[in-house]
Amino acid sequence: MKFTELGLNDELLKAIKRSGFEEATPIQEQTIPLALAGKDVIGQAQTGTGKTAAFALPILQNLDKDKKVIQALIIEPTRELAIQTQEELFRLGRDEHARVQVVYGGADIGRQIRSLKNNVPAILVGTPGRLLDHLKRKTVNLEDVSTIVLDEADEMLDMGFIQDIESILSYVKNRKQTLLFSATMPKPILNISEKFMHDPEVVQVKAKELTADLIDQYYVRAKDSEKFDIMCRLFDVQNPDLAVIFVRTKRRVDEITRGLQARGYNAAGIHGDLSQARRISVLKRFRAGKLDILVATDVAARGLDISGVTHVYNYDIPQDPDSYVHRIGRTGRAGQNGNSITFVTPGEMSYMKTIERLTKKKMMPLTPPTDDQALHGQLKIAKTKIEDLMKEDLSKYTDDASELLENYSAVDLAAALLKNLSKDSADVEVNISSQKPLPSRGGNGRRGGGRSRGNYGHGGGRGRSGRGGYRGGERGHNDHGYSGYRGGDHGRSGGGYRGNNSHRSGGGHSFVIKNKKD
Incomplete structure (x- = not known):
């Protein structure tokens, strides 16, 4: 179904076209008309199915631009998801002049308070812990909120946020609409829907099935510091016609792109910090075959549909099984054979097995070329x-x-x-900043404990038990951060973030290119 058939206004349709989307995903097609009509909706869908636009577009259309109050509240389990949602709302709502603000732990709360006071947002996005902080300080007023969104509800359950969610909902007394999205529907989630929702419409989208018979799937076991050299040797042996490299962060995109260019490969990168014009230009060159290699984050490559991609390289292991399906689906199209190669660090082997179980496809080991x-x-x-x-x-x-x-x-x-x-790439040394691997499920986070040098480190701070591999609050700048599948945000990195308001992964070495002969 086209977006033009869903009852959206011209400004939003312009924003959708600018983003390069034409057809609605199943969750969008079914949810948007219901949400525009003001109905409560329970959406059961996996990550990567387009849920954000499914609730963002109706919220943006139903805003009263004349009111200087918070009209919609979106609760996300992690700061990474909160930031991504805020960015998506900003992109889609630019023509609507929608005021959107995100609040999360680890950032300067004083700065957030001043921003909330000086320019009250129409839409507020936040993590549970920081939202509760603001509510207790009375720096956020939710009395005029008409729509509330609970995104990734099962993740919030796994992270011990259900009581926080109920506390926050008790402040939203005049809400008219509740939208709840979750990949699974365990009993506590159903209890929330029964307690806080009115005759909700249920939208179910089946999990993506991997129908990739034409894709040969391999994995290479390597330390993080070994990946770049191994990948270059694979390029030399495999000689891909068109290749896409998926990485976890914007910083990695820039580093790997510069490293490949230094070694003589015809490569370019795309990520969310680039202008829309720049991204379109890079994709146009890639489609035309003027680029051999495209380096991208998952978000930047959303909706990427380019024929002729022969190889996909997962430089960083995907953060959830659906992302894996999305990534390798860029190759093996139109009856052509494709290849996917996933780099797996020793600590990520069990997580790779989790992906294999959920996708029901086995990756074959690949020995790096000499x-x-x-x-x-x-x-x-x-x-x-x-x-x-x-x-x-x-x-x-x-x-x-x-x-x-x-x-x-x-x-x-x-x-x-x-x-x-x-x-002659042997003469060019490239160092890529190190990045912590995603552990599989990790160990249980500590219950209780101190404040871990910064704001709340989940599994520290608030006394909840956590299931992530890395305890949040590492380096004192992360709110409720987890890593590990079924930890926070399907394994997005929790620990190791540096600096207030920064969502670049910390740690590691600077990017260096130098000539070994020197």
Whole structure:
């Protein structure tokens, strides 16, 4: 179904077109008309099915622009999801001049209070802990909220937020509409729906099934510091026509793109910090075959539909099984064979098994090529280029060629040409900043405990039990952060975030390119 058939206004349709979306996903198609009509909705769908737009578009359309009060509240389990939702609302609501603010732990609460006071948002997005902080300080007034969204409700249950959710809902006394989204519907979630929702319409979207018979799926076991060199050797041996590399962060996109370019690969990257015009330009070049390699985050590659992609490289293991399905679905299209290669650190092996169980597909182990095999692959590509050149008219170069032959042997000249046409990447060292792996389910977070050097570290701070692998609050700048599947936000990194208002992963080394000969 087209978005034009869903009853959305012209401003929102313009924003949707600008984002490159044409057809609504099943969850959007079924949810948007119900939400526009003011009905309560329970949406059961997996991550990556377009839930954000399913609730964001009706909220934006139903806003009263003249009111300077909070009219909609969206609760997300983690700061990463809260930030992404706020960014999506901002993009979609730009023509509507919608005021959107996000609040989460780890950021300066004083700054948040000043912003809330000076420019009251129409839509407030936040994590449960920080929202409760503001409510107790009376720095947020939810009396005029008409719509409330509970996103990733089962994740909030796993993270011990259900009591917080009920406390927050008790402040929203005049709400007219509640939208609840969850991948699963355990009893506590159903209890919330029974207690706080009125005759909700149920929208169920089946989990994506992996129908990827034409995709050969491999994994490479490697330390984080080894991935880049191994990937380059794979390029040299596999010689992909068009390849997409998926990474976890914007910083990784920039680092890996610059590293590939330094080694002579025809690569470009896209992520959310780039302008829309820049992203469109890069994708246009990739579609036209003027780029060989596209480096992207999951968010930037949403809706990416490019024929001819022969290889997908998961430089960072996907954060949930649906993301894996989405990623490798970029190849193996239109009856063509495709290849996916996933890099897995030793600590992520059990998480990879979780993905295999849920997708019902097994990845085959792949042994990294040696340096000699990579060089052989480079020379094979270079010889093919020379053979293509020999088919062209070279008559205007013969005099200079004869002069060179007087001083050098034909073998030396051919060797120089091969060296020039192959990527002598062994002379270029590239360091990519290290990133903590996603553990599988992790261990139980500690119950109770201190405040972990910053705002609440979930599994510390508030005395809830957590199931993530890394305890939140690491480095003192994270609110309720988890890692690990079925931890927070399907394994998005919880610990190790640096600085207030920063959502770049901390730790590791700076990006460096240098010549080994120096």
